[in-house]
Amino acid sequence: MLRSTRNHKLRNEAEMKSEYWRQDAQSMLAAKLAALDALKANSAKNVIMFLGDGMSIHTVTATRNLLGDSPEKVYFEKFPYTGLSKTYCVNRQVADSACTATAYLGGVKANYGTIGINAQVKRYSCEDHTEHRVDSIAKWAQDAGKSAGFVTSARVTHASPAGVYAHIADRNWENDMEVAAGGCDPEQTLDIARQLVEWPTGQQLKVILGGGRQNFLNSTVRDETGYAGNRQDGRNLIKQWLSDRQSENVTAKYVWSRKGLTELNLEHTDYLLGLFASDHLPYDGDRHRSTKHSAQADPSLTELTEAAIRVLQRNDKGYFLFVEGARIDMAHHSNYAQRSLEDTAEFARAVQQAREMTSEEDTLIVVTSDHSHVMTINGYPHRDESITGVIDYLADDQLPWSILSYANGPGYAGTYKKSEGRVRLTDTDAAYPLYVHPAMVPLNADTHGGDDVAVFASGPFAQHFSGNYEQTNIPAMMARAAGIGPYN
Structure with a gap:
């Protein structure tokens, strides 16, 4: 079972209340009704x-x-x-x-x-x-x-x-x-x-x-x-x-x-x-x-x-x-x-x-x-974790993994070592703006999806x-x- 070891803060405490979501829905409905009024518009x-x-x-x-x-x-x-x-x-x-x-x-x-x-x-x-x-x-x-x-x-x-x-x-x-x-x-x-x-x-x-x-x-x-x-x-x-x-x-x-x-x-x-x-x-x-x-x-x-x-x-x-x-x-x-x-x-x-x-x-x-x-968003990060960072769980190999990863691309080289398996990632690694995110298949450039x-x-x-x-x-x-x- 995956377990988090960190204390996490909510990004928006208002989301804990039902009224937050009801007001959000009311705003959405109002926008939809306004859009209906615009259907009679002239040509662009x-x-x-x-x-x-x-x-x-x-x-x-x-x-x-x-x-x-x-x-x-x-x-x-x-x-x-x-x-x-x-x-x-x-x-x-x-x-x-x-x-x-x-x-x-x-x-x-x-x-x-x-x-x-x-x-x-x-x-x-x-x-x-x-x-x-x-x-x-x-x-x-x-x-x-x-x-x-x-x-x-x-x-x-x-x-x-x-x-x-x-x-x-x-x-x-x-x-x-x-x-x-x-x-x-x-x-x-x-x-x-x-x-x-x-x-x-x-x-x-x-x-x-x-x-x-x-x-x-x-x-x-x-x-x-x-x-x-x-x-x-x-x-x-x-x-x-x-x-x-x-x-x-x-x-x-x-x-x-x-x-x-x-x-x-x-x-x-x-x-x-x-x-x-x-x-x-x-x-x-x-x-x-x-x-x-x-x-x-x-x-x-x-x-x-x-x-x-x-x-x-x-x-x-x-x-x-x-x-x-x-x-x-x-x-x-x-x-x-x-x-x-x-x-x-x-x-x-x-x-x-x-x-x-x-x-x-x-x-x-x-x-x-x-x-x-072929980038994907991996589960199950907490809301306060950086989307480009390392997830707050350990995989079956007892190593953390990146929230964002690719099916293929140059990131493979930094993801696996032949003799040691998957490389241990840290928050410091992921915080670098030019961090090359992990990839599963080695290619010099990732493919389109x-x-x-x-x-x-x-x-x-x-x-x-x-x-x-x-x-x-x-x-x-x-x-x-x-x-x-x-x-x-």
């Missing part, structure tokens, strides 16, 4: 889609605990409507961020590793795929006269944001060097960065904010912080983007630092390109812990979201905005549970910022994930997002709410 002028990459339901639950559990909650959990979406690819039960981007942005299931094309195209194909291209909801918005843009904490050419504008048979073809390494002609198979700058949907995006300068610069050129580019074709796609906007006689700004962003007059900016890192943006927790990647030096996802809305809201016809919290996924891949939860908390703050800057009467906000991860992910919605026609449905239904419901695209 604006649509904002938030994508927590790899944000499984377990991740949301653990983040809620990290933020203090009751009464603190992850902001978007307050949204009136919640559903579940099915995340598989056409050819894989467990999806990646490429095929899912085609699903939740374009409404079509695709093959693993491909972006913006249907499943008739196999991965790594160099052939012309024009007839099999899948347009995203960003293009549907542009065709309707609305503005469109995206924000990401990854490279702007990474799989999820590429789903907004790109059509390619391999998610790794972010620059011409990678296309050539894949056995294709870079002048015939345009890389993702070139598609962003040269193809119509990318050209018309009013806001592009994220990382990835390396894919826009030649290897002989160094960016503002001294990192060399990856390109081999001599192109400087940043200068090309600025030149194209200049020829259109519009106000276009390129920024590479948080300081540069804060100094912009966004109310007089027509087009905004912000590339704030050579590669991905830093983890949010690292922004505050590290002197190299300080909160003062790097913009947060919340700040980028605010900037994007301020530019896009200048269009009286409305806009579509895609916001990705990408580092949630990357931390999970390394079994960095605390980093992942910290980025989820920042993601939730960005959602809150967007909701507070907009009206529920004319702006639909949808929050979801592309796929899950195949379970359904949650969908949260607020605003016009948010009720459509209830139930359990294919991930491909998400853009259809967003488009119908906004009166755009093939589902109008």
